[in-house]
Amino acid sequence: MKAAILQTPGQLxxxxxxxxxxxxxxVLIRVVGSGLCHSDLHAIDAQVPNRPIIVPGHEAxxxxxxxxxxxTYVQPGDHVITFLVQFCGECEYCLxxxxxICATPVGARKPDAAATAPNPRLTYxxxxxxxxxxxxxxxxxxxxxxxAVAKIDxxxxxxxxxxxxxxVCTGLGSVLKSxxxxxxxxxAVVGGGGVGLSAVQGARLAGARRIILVDIQPEKxxxxxxxxxxxxxDPGQGDPVxxxxxxxxxxxxxxxxxxxxxxxxxxxVQMLRPGGVATIxxxxxxxxxxxxxxxxxxxxxxxxxxxRRHAQIHGSRPPGPPRHRLPDREPHxxxxxxxxxxxxxxxxxxxxxxxxxxxxxxxxRRRSERKNCKxxxxx
Ligand SMILES: [Zn+2]
Ligand SMILES: [Zn+2]
Numbered sequence: 393m394k395a396a397i398l399q400t401p402g403q404l405x406x407x408x409x410x411x412x413x414x415x416x417x418x419v420l421i422r423v424v425g426s427g428l429c430h431s432d433l434h435a436i437d438a439q440v441p442n443r444p445i446i447v448p449g450h451e452a453x454x455x456x457x458x459x460x461x462x463x464t465y466v467q468p469g470d471h472v473i474t475f476l477v478q479f480c481g482e483c484e485y486c487l488x489x490x491x492x493i494c495a496t497p498v499g500a501r502k503p504d505a506a507a508t509a510p511n512p513r514l515t516y517x518x519x520x521x522x523x524x525x526x527x528x529x530x531x532x533x534x535x536x537x538x539x540a541v542a543k544i545d546x547x548x549x550x551x552x553x554x555x556x557x558x559x560v561c562t563g564l565g566s567v568l569k570s571x572x573x574x575x576x577x578x579x580a581v582v583g584g585g586g587v588g589l590s591a592v593q594g595a596r597l598a599g600a601r602r603i604i605l606v607d608i609q610p611e612k613x614x615x616x617x618x619x620x621x622x623x624x625x626d627p628g629q630g631d632p633v634x635x636x637x638x639x640x641x642x643x644x645x646x647x648x649x650x651x652x653x654x655x656x657x658x659x660x661v662q663m664l665r666p667g668g669v670a671t672i673x674x675x676x677x678x679x680x681x682x683x684x685x686x687x688x689x690x691x692x693x694x695x696x697x698x699x700r701r702h703a704q705i706h707g708s709r710p711p712g713p714p715r716h717r718l719p720d721r722e723p724h725x726x727x728x729x730x731x732x733x734x735x736x737x738x739x740x741x742x743x744x745x746x747x748x749x750x751x752x753x754x755x756x757r758r759r760s761e762r763k764n765c766k767x768x769x770x771x
Contacts, residue, residue: 395514395531397521399445402437409447409531410515414460415501417538418513421454421472425554426529430585435524446522447514449529450476451557453550456541463538471548472541473557476525479539492565499526499537529554555586562673563590563650567598571646571671575599578640580663581621582632583650584612587673589619591648596620600646604639606632606659636663643668650674 393411396404414420432448456470466472478499479491486494501510512520513535514528522528527536544553563586567573579595581588584607595603596619604623605616613624625635637643643665649657652674660670 393532395447395521395528396449397445397516398436398443398448401439404436404448404530407516409521411533411535412511412513412515414458414463414535416460416462417498418460418501418535419456419463419466419472419538419541420458421452421474421534421536421541422457423452423454423529423532423534424550425453425552427451427555427557427559427586429558431558432524432530444522445516445519446524447528447531448524449531450474450525450527451555451559452527452529452534453544453553453557454534457533460538465538466541466543471544471546471550471553473544473553474527474529474534474536474540475542475557475561476527478526478537481539498539559586560590563587563592563648564594564597566648566671566673567591567594567646571648571669573598573600573646576601577645578602578604578665580604580606580625580636580644580647580660581650582606582647582656582660583674584609584616585650588648588650589616591650591673592616592619592621595646602640602644604636604644606636633659633662640665645669646671648673 393409394406395409396406397409398404411420426449428449429451432450435446435448452474454472454474456466456468456472458468459466477492477494478497479486479494480496480498481487481491483495485491501513513523514521523534523536527540528534544556567579573579573595575598577598577600579600579602581591581595581603584592584605588605588607592603592605602623603621604625605613605621606625606627607613607616608627610624610626610628613621613626616624623639625632625639629635643663645665645668647660647663647668647670649660649670649672652672656674657670657672660672664670
């Protein structure tokens, strides 16, 4: 089967791959649609020496062609979309209704009892080929674990169904699940791409009374209004934080950052009203290890509340280094104003100094405003 493989940074090669037969819990899919997520672009552009060959692509729709002997959920002919999180269904998180933080994901092939290494699903010229997110959607066929697929109606258009697997889930999930936006609240979404527009739709579904999209490209505003935005803010027309405060009389209840830039992460916190919640969705690329860790650990709390401006990540993981000073310490400020993470701190390899998303600099608020604002990371 034909697939686009990544063996040289910045370049995809269209080649013929050999694809294995489904193992007991695997499903072979004929790919019909595939989205191009920015995470794919991060992977394609990343300068990683000696990286194994992979097939990028992780949001796909297709038709089941073949199933393994233990698969009962789907059968050949079913229309499906694929998912990034291949939950085990047995750990305490899965059984507790939180499969996105499954402790033992099952997406990759495990070695047979007799073999030391798993039999690869894909091979190119005799060498094993990896699958981005254990999916590899830039191909004619995908061989994935049965927990990587969800059935859809047969009359649902496949080209649109594909993006549900990542972009739509990410935007909707962050609004409806992570932040749990309440009806009647005010929401700002920073970044009007696929994830941002999905967040706008999620806010509309949640019953938010005011939904503000912030984007530097005003040509996106018409589509945003169709998706449910009540107002649009162009940062080219002035400080977006001030514009939002003017529109809402002081700030929004919820903000969603969908870009992953330090400046917009900061603005997402600054545009909150007291008690508001900022959800940083745009964690990717070099931020991914820290994002995963933050998402698994829990939430970042108390940036506004604690007088010395520490962030704490609450979670059940074993304690990490006792304290970690974030890399973008501003030298002109007294040390007590610098925020640090306690416990589950990001490791220094997660990005260059000054560009780490955890190092959001939030202006010191008046004491009366320090009311339980929080940041949550969604992954
Ligand atoms: Zn994606
Ligand atoms: Zn699990």
